[in-house]
Amino acid sequence: MKIAILGHGTVGSGVLKIIQDSALHPFEKDLSVKYVFVRPEKVDQNELFVDDYSTILNDEEVDVVVEVLGGLEPAKTMIIDALKHGKNVVTANKAVVARNLKEFDEIAEENGVKFYFESAVGGGIPxxxxxxxxxxxxxxxxxxxxxxxxxxxxxxxxxxxxxxxxxxxxxxxxxxxxxxxxxxxxxxxxxxxxxxxxxxxxxxxxxxxxxxxxxxxxxxxxxxxxxxxxxxxxxxxxxxxxxxxxxxxxxxxxxxxxxxxxxxxxxxxxxxxxxxxxxxxxxxxxxGQGAGEFPTAHALVQDILDLKANNVHLKRDFNEEFSLDNTTKKKNYVVRTSADLESKLPEYDIQKDGNYYHIAAIDTQKIHDVVNELSSDDKGIFFACISGGAYNPWIEK
Incomplete structure (x- = not known):
């Protein structure tokens, strides 16, 4: 299986090292990196380095493109181009996946390839x-x-x-x-x-x-x-x-x-x-380790091995529709502010301790709206939710 890596930063170099050390890992013995896409000024540093993406797209031997450039562009365009050229794509780029997952998945299906992104959430955690x-x-x-x-x-x-x-x-x-x-x-x-x-x-x-x-x-x-x-x-x-x-x-x-x-x-x-x-x-x-050279690279190589073994991931069409509602859960919060919080929430049970306020049973949307409003008067405002199951010192005395 021939692989092209887009980017040679921390994670890209980690993927290259893992695959090139495949003699130590029998499951990877049929993997090889053919290209690493880099900036023009770096091309002369390694025989694998190229700066012309068309070289990768037009090479029918390339089975998988590993996108680790980060950011939204040119990552989005390069992922789409790879999928449309019949290349499987794996990525650790959570920003581009979060905004384009449905589109990427549809394009991959149209072109008979796969789009995998295990490492985009949690790094090395499966x-x-x-x-x-x-x-x-x-x-x-x-x-x-x-x-x-x-x-x-x-x-x-x-x-x-x-x-x-x-x-x-x-x-x-x-x-x-x-x-x-x-x-x-x-x-x-x-x-x-x-x-x-x-x-x-x-x-x-x-x-x-x-x-x-x-x-x-x-x-x-x-x-x-x-x-x-x-x-x-x-x-x-x-x-x-x-x-x-x-x-x-x-x-x-x-x-x-x-x-x-x-x-x-x-x-x-x-x-x-x-x-x-x-x-x-x-x-x-x-x-587990959520980021870094080898934890993230490990997850990317796991996706490549899934492609090699033809392990099919769960099919989702991302078409279910739900309304976003942050008012249904009532939670307790602690707010630190010098602004007049109590005047904004006269109907709530509020206990004051210096610049710290405990607010009982308020919905998430309401507290965020109030904090955002108060931030114009107190730019250093801070607040935190008290988790369910935590001992609440303001109530359980």
Whole structure:
């Protein structure tokens, strides 16, 4: 099986190393990389490197294109071109998959090829394949997870060390966990992409990222917030979750508080965690390395091996329609703000503790709307949901 890799960054180089070391891995012995697409200035660095994509598209020996360029373009166009030229495509690019999964899948089917994206959610965690396995038997009504290793590293390190957000973010950037522009990680966009893809498969629908989906990240968290939560025996994580009931579903990315002993509280460093709830399997969870050279490359090569073995993934047409409704779930929240929160929520039971407010039984849409409104007066506002099952110090005294 001949392979072309689009990109030679961290993940692309990892795929190349795994396949070239295939003597150590008997399942990969028939795999070989024929091309690596790179920028023109890098072409002379390796005999496999090319900068003319048509060379790859027009080579009938190329069976699989591995897209690891990242971003929306030219990745989208190059994926479509590969599929239309009869090439199977595997990708780790969650941003482009989240926005174009239905289109990619339809084009792949029209051209008799496959589009696989195991590594787009959870990196090295075998999440997509196990979600599909559960769906062969069960209806899935909820998904939740710590789906971004960078934000988890930041929160975990702040909790362990008491250091400031800015200091830990800089350390994450120095370690290569965070980009120079960390917005996707710390503002929840990366989790949004991954949750969209998971929801698409779980509910057989198509949900595109956008402002209509609730997101609140960790950009405003402080070391004082961490101390306050620890004082009340709570640990904060950045979580994505969705729940489906009848003809509607909710979707939210937000900081969430857990009690030590809950599984989510024990996800450390840059690890990911993701789980589902199915009709007969109940709760099923996975955790592991969510990013990096070899965990992500491992998942990409697993997709290639599935293609080689003709292992067919679960067929979804993404045509089910559900309404988005974030008002059905009532949860408890903690808000830290210097703005006048109480005047915005006169009908709610609110307890004040300095600049921290506990709000009982408020729906997710309402609290996000209020926080967004108050952010014009308090640009550093921060809030977190208290997870179900967590000890609530403001109620259980």
């Amino acid at each position: 999440w997509i394949i196990n979600l599909e396995r559960a769906l062969r038997i069960d209806q899935i009504d909820s998904i939740h997870g710590i789906l971004n290793g960078t934000s988890n590293y930041i929160l975990d390190t702040m909790t362990k060390t008491g250091q400031s957000f800015d200091k830990v973010l800089k350390d994450a950037q120095d370690l290569g966990y965070a980009e120079a522009d960390p917005s996707a990680d710390i503002d929840g966009y990366d989790i949004e992409n991954k949750l969209c893809i998971s929801v698409d498969i779980a509910y057989n629908t198509f949900v595109k990222p956008g402002d209509h989906l609730l997101k609140f990240g960790i950009r405003n968290i402080t070391d004082e917030d961490i101390k306050y939560f620890k004082k009340h025996n709570l640990i904060v994580k950045l979580l994505g979750r969705s729940f489906k009931k009848n003809n509607s579903f909710n979707f939210v990315v937000e900081p969430t508080l857990y009690t030590p002993g809950q599984i989510e509280a024990g996800i450390h460093d840059n690890y990911n965690f993701v789980g589902l709830r199915g009709t007969t399997i109940g709760k099923l969870t996975f955790n």
